[in-house]
Amino acid sequence: MRRIIAVLAGMPGDPTYAEDTKQAAAAFSAATEKAGFSSQENNHRRGTTFPATACGISCGQGQKRPCRLANSGREQIFQELLQNPAVQRAAAFGSGAHVYLVFCTLT
Numbered sequence: 001m002r003r004i005i006a007v008l009a010g011m012p013g014d015p016t017y018a019e020d021t022k023q024a025a026a027a028f029s030a031a032t033e034k035a036g037f038s039s040q041e042n043n044h045r046r047g048t049t050f051p052a053t054a055c056g057i058s059c060g061q062g063q064k065r066p067c068r069l070a071n072s073g074r075e076q077i078f079q080e081l082l083q084n085p086a087v088q089r090a091a092a093f094g095s096g097a098h099v100y101l102v103f104c105t106l107t
Contacts, residue, residue, distance in 0.1 A: 007097065009093070009094070009097035011093070012093060017089070017093075020085075020086040020089050020090065021086070021090055023084075023086035024084065024086040024087045024089070024090045027080075027081060027084045027086060027087055028081065028087075031077050031078075031080065031081050032050075032051060034077050035051070035074050035077050037051035037053075041053065053071070053074075054069050055069055055071055055074075055075075055078040055082075056068070056069060057069070
């Protein structure tokens with residue numbers, strides 16, 4: 001069985017990308033402050049020093065059909081993040097790197 005341990009995707013050659021990632025990080029920091037996460041929400045399977053939560057559509061956990069995740073009144077905060085161009089750019093790069101990796105693995 002072949003296993004991939006790590007993928008170092010680098011970053012785009014565009015000099016504005018570094019500034020966008022700083023803006024995305026600032027947007028996540030501001031969203032974290034607004035969301036008011038409890039100390040329990042900082043202790044989860046992804047780590048123990050930062051909050052993590054899901055938003056959007058879920059198809060798992062034994063559900064019979066896809067449904068929208070409830071976000072405890074944080075919907076507006078998530079929408080602001082999802083509509084932030086810097087966050088969108090970083091997410092698009094990560095998604096593109098993942099698609100490329102899968103393509104290369106399958107060929």
